Amino acid sequence: GQNIDQPTEMTATEGAIVQINCTYQTSGFNGLFWYQQHAGEAPTFLSYNVLDGLEEKGRFSSFLSRSKGYSYLLLKELQMKDSASYLCAVRDGTGRRALTFGSGTRLQVQP
Amino acid sequence: DVKVTQSSRYLVKRTGEKVFLECVQDMDHENMFWYRQDPGLGLRLIYFSYDVKMKEKGDIPEGYSVSREKKERFSLILESASTNQTSMYLCASLGVGPPSGNTGELFFGEGSRLTVL
Numbered sequence: 001g002q003n004i005d006q007p008t009e010m011t012a013t014e015g016a017i018v019q020i021n022c023t024y025q026t027s028g029f030n031g032l033f034w035y036q037q038h039a040g041e042a043p044t045f046l047s048y049n050v051l052d053g054l055e056e057k058g059r060f061s062s063f064l065s066r067s068k069g070y071s072y073l074l075l076k077e078l079q080m081k082d083s084a085s086y087l088c089a090v091r092d093g094t095g096r097r098a099l100t101f102g103s104g105t106r107l108q109v110q111p
Numbered sequence: 112d113v114k115v116t117q118s119s120r121y122l123v124k125r126t127g128e129k130v131f132l133e134c135v136q137d138m139d140h141e142n143m144f145w146y147r148q149d150p151g152l153g154l155r156l157i158y159f160s161y162d163v164k165m166k167e168k169g170d171i172p173e174g175y176s177v178s179r180e181k182k183e184r185f186s187l188i189l190e191s192a193s194t195n196q197t198s199m200y201l202c203a204s205l206g207v208g209p210p211s212g213n214t215g216e217l218f219f220g221e222g223s224r225l226t227v228l
Contacts, residue, residue, distance in 0.1 A: 008151070031215060042115075042201070042221045043154075048214040087153065091215060097142050097161070097205055098169065099217055103153035 002026045004102035006088050011108045012078055020073045020086050020105045028093015034062050034073045035087040037104070043087055047073070075107075083109045114138075115220035117202050123226045130189040132223050134202030142205040143185035144217065145169075145177065147198040154201060160185055192227045199224050 003025045012018040024032070031050045035043035049055055049064035049071060061074040075082055085106045089099040118133035136143065142161050146154040146169075156169030158177040166177045174196060178186045185204075189196055203217040 004153075033214075033216060040222075042219040044219075045214075045216040048216060089154075097215070098144055098156050098159050100156075101146075101154040103151055 002090070002092060002100045004088055004090060004100060006086075006102040006105045008103070009106045009108070011110060012075075014078055014080060014109055014111050016078050017074065017076050018078060018107065020075075020088075020107065022071045022073070022088035022102060024069050024071070024088070024090050024102075026090050026092040026100065029066060030091040030093050032062075032064055032071050033089040033091070033099060034060075034071075035089065037085045037087060039084075046086075078109050080109050080111070083107060115202055115204050115218050117200075117220040117223045119223050120221060121224050121226075123228065124192050125228050126193060128192050128227075130192050130225065132187040132189075132200050132202075132225070134185045134187070134220055135183050136185075136202075136204040136218070137183065138204065138206055138218070139182065140204040140206040140218075141182070142207075143179065144203045144205070145175075145185065145187045146201045146203065147171070148201055148222070149198050157187065157200075189225075192225075194227050197225060197227045 006022045034046040037043040047062035054063045059076045064071045085104040087104045088102040115136045144159040145157045160166045160179040176188045200223045202220040
């Protein structure tokens, strides 16, 4: 079956750097996604990795190692507005277009 | 921008009632999905549709059905609501061309929070 693991909660300080890890075991692989979700709002797309390596997008970066079934989301120069849940999701290799999601990591940024 | 609109943000229903959750997208996307989101369990796929009149079961379809009579609209139906269906329901869409075409990202609606008493 599909299994995606990420920490339940993390706390970090404003201005710091935080890394949110995600490990996955799926039937094949066709891309890994990170979403941000503020309380009571829709998840919004942050990043996509399909090849190994680092993708950088402003203060956010995402890394993928397919051989290890591992990804991380790196948030730099943390701001209070980054307090949110971060969802790791995978599209497997079966041809299914839906994404399978982890349970999400709730990040609390403190002053 | 892609817009996915869910008809009701908050609903309160009684056990046994029939519930309709409506979702409309404005980007002519072929693919639409219904997820439910529960604390500690993340988003779980209920049903999806790749085309009009087409529907497929997701990972947790029991107690739900769907309807896709028009391309832009995907409805989730709870035939007889039960308390264990109290949840946040999220609709999403996916296109094969821009803006989804390069990454295949899903676009989500704001969610419908359903409470069944």
